Amino acid sequence: MKIGVLALQGAFIEHERMLKSLGAETFEIRQKKDIEAHMDAIVLPGGESTVMGKLLNDLELMDPIRDMIINGLPAFGTCAGLILLAEKIYNDDIVHIGTMNIIARRNAYGRQLGSFETNAEFSGIGEIPMTFIRAPYIEFVGEKAEVLSTVNDKIIAAKQDRQLVTAFHPELTGSTAVHKYFIDNMVKQ
Numbered sequence: 046m047k048i049g050v051l052a053l054q055g056a057f058i059e060h061e062r063m064l065k066s067l068g069a070e071t072f073e074i075r076q077k078k079d080i081e082a083h084m085d086a087i088v089l090p091g092g093e094s095t096v097m098g099k100l101l102n103d104l105e106l107m108d109p110i111r112d113m114i115i116n117g118l119p120a121f122g123t124c125a126g127l128i129l130l131a132e133k134i135y136n137d138d139i140v141h142i143g144t145m146n147i148i149a150r151r152n153a154y155g156r157q158l159g160s161f162e163t164n165a166e167f168s169g170i171g172e173i174p175m176t177f178i179r180a181p182y183i184e185f186v187g188e189k190a191e192v193l194s195t196v197n198d199k200i201i202a203a204k205q206d207r208q209l210v211t212a213f214h215p216e217l218t219g220s221t222a223v224h225k226y227f228i229d230n231m232v233k234q
């Protein structure tokens with residue numbers, strides 16, 4: 046199993062480590078030729094969605110990656126990666142990849158709660174640790190998507206077919222459970 050990790054910016058190394066510990070092979074996506082190789086899934090890491098969105102367009106990666114996901118490539122977006130996959134961003138006209146039937150709200154917790162850790166239930170997994178860093182939450186989940194977890198009444202994880210998004214960073218916790226969930230439910234199918 047070969048999983049491409051978008052490595053333009055942000056916390057991609059931690060994803061690679063976690064995926065490797067679960068037995069997957071990983072490679073980094075930095076330019077157009079990197080997506081010509083066979084890939085069984087793509088991971089979109091946390092970082093800054095505006096920066097990643099601009100780089101995806103400048104490097105001509107945005108349209109091909111969107112097409113691949115529409116055609117069934119499993120995709121896992123964390124934090125900024127969630128924002129990249131959202132069909133709409135609250136109070137913003139920009140859409141990046143836009144394949145998930147959700148509305149994301151950026152930097153949604155305000156200054157005081159900008160970054161925090163908690164434990165919460167994740168549907169199909171159980172209680173897991175969650176690390177939030179200037180995280181978004183999901184303002185609205187459309188009928189094609191399904192809520193997987195909420196924290197303080199805010200939706201923070203969802204899935205849609207072979208796409209998975211979390212507002213938190215599972216790759217920065219000690220638990221590989223969400224990556225395993227992605228591999229088991231979305232990639233190995």
Ligand code: GLN
Pocket residue numbers: 090091092093094095123124125126128151152178179180181
């Ligand atoms: N605040 C960032 C954004 O809007 C996301 C933060 C993160 O990925 N840790 O893109």
